[in-house]
Amino acid sequence: DAKTTQPTSMDCAEGRAxxxxxxxxxxxxxxxxxxxxxxxxxxxxxxxHGLKNNETNEMASLIITEDxxxxxxxxxxxxxxxxxxxxxxxxxxxxxMLTFGGGTRLMVKP
Amino acid sequence: GAxxxxxxxxxxxxxxxxxxxxxxxxxxxxTTMFWYRQFPKQSLMLMATSNEGSKAxxxxxxxxxxxxxxxxxxxxxxxTVTSAHPEDxxxxxxxxxxxxxxxxxxxxxxxxxxxxx
Numbered sequence: 276d277a278k279t280t281q282p283t284s285m286d287c288a289e290g291r292a293x294x295x296x297x298x299x300x301x302x303x304x305x306x307x308x309x310x311x312x313x314x315x316x317x318x319x320x321x322x323x324h325g326l327k328n329n330e331t332n333e334m335a336s337l338i339i340t341e342d343x344x345x346x347x348x349x350x351x352x353x354x355x356x357x358x359x360x361x362x363x364x365x366x367x368x369x370x371x372m373l374t375f376g377g378g379t380r381l382m383v384k385p
Numbered sequence: 386g387a388x389x390x391x392x393x394x395x396x397x398x399x400x401x402x403x404x405x406x407x408x409x410x411x412x413x414x415x416t417t418m419f420w421y422r423q424f425p426k427q428s429l430m431l432m433a434t435s436n437e438g439s440k441a442x443x444x445x446x447x448x449x450x451x452x453x454x455x456x457x458x459x460x461x462x463x464x465t466v467t468s469a470h471p472e473d474x475x476x477x478x479x480x481x482x483x484x485x486x487x488x489x490x491x492x493x494x495x496x497x498x499x500x501x502x
Contacts, residue, residue, distance in 0.1 A: 307489070318391070318478045318493030319429065362428075366489065371417060371482045373491055375429040 279363045284380040293350040295379050297363030300344040306367050310348045312359040353383045387413045387483045391494025398469055399502055406464045406497045408479030414459035415481035423476040435462045469501045
């Protein structure tokens with residue numbers, strides 16, 4: 276599975292949109308982009324995933340570039356409870372083993 | 386989303402004792418479950434893949450005789466840390482794979498914090 280690169284940390288003001296980038300330049304055609312987050316001392320939580328089209332659900336939006344080499348997770352109105360480590364993971368849909376990198380530590384500030 | 390229950394949420398034990406952690410998929414059948422370990426300020430590291438009715442597959446460097454995994458049913462996997470030592474103190478997290486439709490999503494338990502004295 277392709278590796279991903281994410282910034283180590285980001286800050287966001289409460290109520291503003293949080294845009295978390297992820298680079299996955301070696302992604303192959305059958306690999307999906309998955310996003311999970313881990314709030315302190317809890318298990319990871321699935322957020323969203325996509326192949327090539329932009330996706331939106333009740334938690335977030337996922338924007339994938341046309342060449343699929345990068346993506347952005349958007350939390351439209353960040354709250355303090357969105358403070359967490361966000362993991363971008365690329366995975367072949369036939370596989371199910373998640374490999375967690377360092378993720379991005381998002382700090383939402385009042 | 387699907388619910389995965391993990392128990393206990395935290396445990397303190399004496400060195401040399403064994404600790405069992407349970408992972409249950411509450412509203413779906415999980416043919417595959419995963420066990421992770423997370424040390425402070427580090428990311429999750431996969432320990433083993435647990436398949437119902439067969440032996441678990443362990444990642445390199447994980448001692449299978451120390452971390453016993455049993456996946457006896459489609460809704461329950463257990464991890465037993467045998468003869469625990471202080472260096473086994475960590476946050477243990479399980480997940481279950483729910484291949485519903487075209488999705489390939491893992492749902493995680495809340496984790497078990499193990500402290501070995």
